[in-house]
Amino acid sequence: DSGVTQTPKHLITATGQRVTLRCSPRSGDLSVYWYQQSLDQGLQFLIQYYNGEERAKGNILERFSAQQFPDLHSELNLSSLELGDSALYFCASSPPGAVKTQYFGPGTRLLVL
Amino acid sequence: KNEVEQSPQNLTAQEGEFITINCSYSVGISALHWLQQHPGGGIVSLFMLSSGKKKHGRLIATINIQEKHSSLHITASHPRDSAVYICAVRLIQGAQKLVFGQGTRLTINP
Numbered sequence: 550d551s552g553v554t555q556t557p558k559h560l561i562t563a564t565g566q567r568v569t570l571r572c573s574p575r576s577g578d579l580s581v582y583w584y585q586q587s588l589d590q591g592l593q594f595l596i597q598y599y600n601g602e603e604r605a606k607g608n609i610l611e612r613f614s615a616q617q618f619p620d621l622h623s624e625l626n627l628s629s630l631e632l633g634d635s636a637l638y639f640c641a642s643s644p645p646g647a648v649k650t651q652y653f654g655p656g657t658r659l660l661v662l
Numbered sequence: 663k664n665e666v667e668q669s670p671q672n673l674t675a676q677e678g679e680f681i682t683i684n685c686s687y688s689v690g691i692s693a694l695h696w697l698q699q700h701p702g703g704g705i706v707s708l709f710m711l712s713s714g715k716k717k718h719g720r721l722i723a724t725i726n727i728q729e730k731h732s733s734l735h736i737t738a739s740h741p742r743d744s745a746v747y748i749c750a751v752r753l754i755q756g757a758q759k760l761v762f763g764q765g766t767r768l769t770i771n772p
């Protein structure tokens with residue numbers, strides 16, 4: 550158990566819908582990272598937050614947005630869902646410092662029908 | 663060409679064999695991570711390296727910064743080592759995002 554929690558574990562929804570994925574980092578970790586793992590693209594970095602502020606952005610679509618709240622939990626919002634958004638979405642957290650190990654949550658498996 | 667290349671893509675071996683998985687990258691990095699992803703999907707961070715060699719149990723990871731190459735070795739392999747092993751690099755430029763290799767699927771037969 551990495552100490553990072555993600556909810557829900559599974560999510561099935563329809564095209565055009567909007568969903569919210571939630572992540573709680575390990576105690577003391579200030580950074581939260583979101584990743585997408587699809588069958589054809591592998592793992593891709595989406596976005597990073599550090600202590601409530603956006604720190605880095607990767608291949609995140611405009612239909613997707615994220616935020617980190619004062620209690621450091623983070624949410625990833627996916628809207629106008631398409632079939633191709635079906636994937637595993639991982640959240641990871643890391644402690645303060647320049648280069649630190651990332652601890653991954655169990656992931657949310659999203660299926661868009 | 664991908665910034666991070668792993669080889670082999672698939673590897674099947676017998677229990678007890680010595681396993682080597684390779685990772686080459688073409689960009690400047692501040693660190694390299696080895697991750698393990700089990701069939702259930704969960705990802706575990708095995709190592710983070712910026713130089714030299716690290717060992718944890720039967721796993722050894724090495725990195726050669728000049729050659730832009732890293733290897734993950736498993737000694738006395740066991741069926742429970744069966745998983746996908748993923749190399750990821752943290753870029754020097756472009757903040758702190760990780761760029762991932764495509765993964766190596768390892769199967770250890772009893």
